Amino acid sequence: MLLPFYKMNGAGNDFIMIDNRDLSIQLDEEMIEALCDRHRGIGADGLLAVEPAQNGADYRFRYYNADGGEAEMCGNGARCFGRFTAHLTDEVKDVVSFETIAGTLTAEMIEDNVRIAMSTPHDLRLAMDVTIPGLTGTLHFLNTGVPHVVIFVDDLPKIDVVKFGETIRFHQAFAPAGTNVNFAQVLETGHIAIRTYERGVEDETLACGTGMVASALCHHLLTKAASPIKVDVEGGDTLEIGFAADGENFSQVTLTGPADFVFEGAIEI
Helix, strand or coil: CEEEEEEEEECCEEEEEEECCCCCCCCCHHHHHHHHCCCCCCCCCEEEEEECCCCCCCEEEEEEECCCCEECCCHHHHHHHHHHHHCCCCCCCCEEEEEECCEEEEEEEECCEEEEECCCCEEEECCCCCCCCCCCCCEEEEECCCEEEEEECCCHHHCCHHHHHHHHHCCHHHCCCCCEEEEEEEEECCEEEEEEEECCCCEEECCCHHHHHHHHHHHHHHHCCCCCEEEECCCCCEEEEEEEEECCEEEEEEEEEECEEEEEEEEEC
16 A cells, blocks of 8 residues: 655654545554654654544644654644645635644644644643752653653753653653653743653654743743743754743743645555
8 A cells, every 4th residue: 555645844853744534544553653764664753644623623633653652742743734734625724723632723824834822731840859860950840732841951962862861751750651851951031942852752853842832831930031932942943932821820822933844755554
């Protein structure tokens, strides 16, 4: 069977895009992992499948990490999903809605960028009582559709993201689901840089949308930085996180940044 696909990236976070609106494509974890393999497959941080909506949105969003496991949400993936689905009808849409495990989201096309209206963050835990040997920094936790730890450091380029990220990702404090891990450095109030270890990819990625949101909101809580907050990622892009804050509660959270088509093709499965 030949599987048609598109390849997209959001700030360097890359995805395989599958149009499965007719539900004719059945992919198991092993097949998804093989498609995401960078040596023997297409290569990607994850796979996104478009399915029919179940609760009134335009589409249903299905996201699978590179290990084949399904995840609740992906911020960079959501921007790519929005741009991809905006082109599925004869008339390109300016706004698309889609259902995720983390809730129904909307994507708005803004020139070359896409703005995602994110789900409401929850399960905030500032200054957790968790110590990681060899790592100086306080762990904060926030679920922005998927779980994220945020640690602010003084010298971001020198951090061993894979070593410490893996240790925290599998730490018993975050069992059994595990967590994504973000290392952030304040460049100035309202502007941070981050590096992210992604659960499911089990490695550092060039960008992580939900990780940007978690890091920006933690930066606000610790410094009172105003919305929007700029976030630099390893892929070289700067994205913006918008929000309304009421103490430790957030609403109207948005993520704005690029979502680019790379190529299209077909692969035998």
